[in-house]
Amino acid sequence: MQRYFISDNNWTKEQVHIDGEDRHHIVNVMRMTSGDKIICCNVDGSSYLVEITEITDDKVTGALVEALDEKQEMPVKVTIVQGLPKGDKLELIVQKGTELGMFAFIPVQMDRSIVKWDSKKESKKLSRLRKISKEAAEQSHRSKLPLIHEKHTLKEVLSENTYDHLFVASELEAKAPSEDGSFAEALKQISPGDNLLVVIGPEGGLSNDEISFLTSNQFKSIRLGPRILRTETAPLYVLSAISFYFEEWR
């Protein structure tokens, strides 16, 4: 069934109002009419079976038929902190990360990021990333949209630190594994409901300054298998492994 994420102020106790691109999609793409059913998700993560009751030029109105008890959200909240990569890799990471259950995403201009975002470019990029994430969330049947944050510095990420576990994906661990770098051991320390932060460097990896900063702030290096993963592959490995461990294994 078609799924739409509707912002919080479009809901009443018994109805939901759908406007803008979602209205267009329902009316012109899906060609739905009164009586058709859809799923609507609120930003708070609740989702409802909705029956369309009225279609006007402005909006689609639907009646809340039933609150759904969905289980598509990861039991742990994974925030990916990604050093800005080249080209359209960020779009790939956000799309796949959304499918794979990512809770939030923070782009960081790192020392070795070749791409630079000025404020004009940033606002354009962010609205594109949020659109990609929304579409991926609808397609993958999520009930919650990932938060796509504005560009941060690493220091800003840490100053807003509300995380239970801090990890950094390490190329060094892949090349010369240490006992400390076990991703499996790291996951064993995590309980459902915990907040995780995972930092991933850009193409050239993290700089020595960045590594020092993270390790002095109690980040734990983790190994993502013995091969060297590209910057855009690392977050997909992290999220797949966490999904496997918390959603399939336990």
Add this chain to the structure above:
Amino acid sequence: MQRYFISDNNWTKEQVHIDGEDRHHIVNVMRMTSGDKIICCNVDGSSYLVEITEITDDKVTGALVEALDEKQEMPVKVTIVQGLPKGDKLELIVQKGTELGMFAFIPVQMDRSIVKWDSKKESKKLSRLRKISKEAAEQSHRSKLPLIHEKHTLKEVLSENTYDHLFVASELEAKAPSEDGSFAEALKQISPGDNLLVVIGPEGGLSNDEISFLTSNQFKSIRLGPRILRTETAPLYVLSAISFYFEEWR
């Protein structure tokens, strides 16, 4: 250190000869000279530290300095059978699959594949995919190149069946999980050295005929978490989870 995959007939007991694009890369891109060191991998999976001894217009000759004991290959051999997807998704799957340790790749024209490969298109596509895979194998420090097979039908895949375990990624399991569909339980049955085959449908999923054919041939449905993954995301989840389980967990 720079890494090259060199075909079997270019090796002698003490030397390796490098020609074609790899010679060009060493001489013109990396601007290496006699005395410089590289890693050369044979198709059989062995790899050597090599010192360049001579550069001519035809080839680079290197002396085998030392056999390397590398551990970048997955302990289980995972073959991905992929229903032909649209656009350049196949390139993404082959590139990321190579980084994530895929042993072999078989493209299949499935009932719901929209793309059609004629024989001219196929040979062009395959050589492009093999080039992408070789580059990804070099970058990710693998010691073995994945086998990129020609287009098969599902029946042909089964007739060459030398696999210990047969899996099919199932969208149905994500929507309504069954006890049987546990990917974790499936992995527990696998031992290092085993051969696994994983079938993944194209954008529209597998047809009912294909599902019947696979289940009547003892394929086991597996669930890749509770979200619906796109066709190109499913193989990356499979390979990441297998890497995590066999290379990080055990």
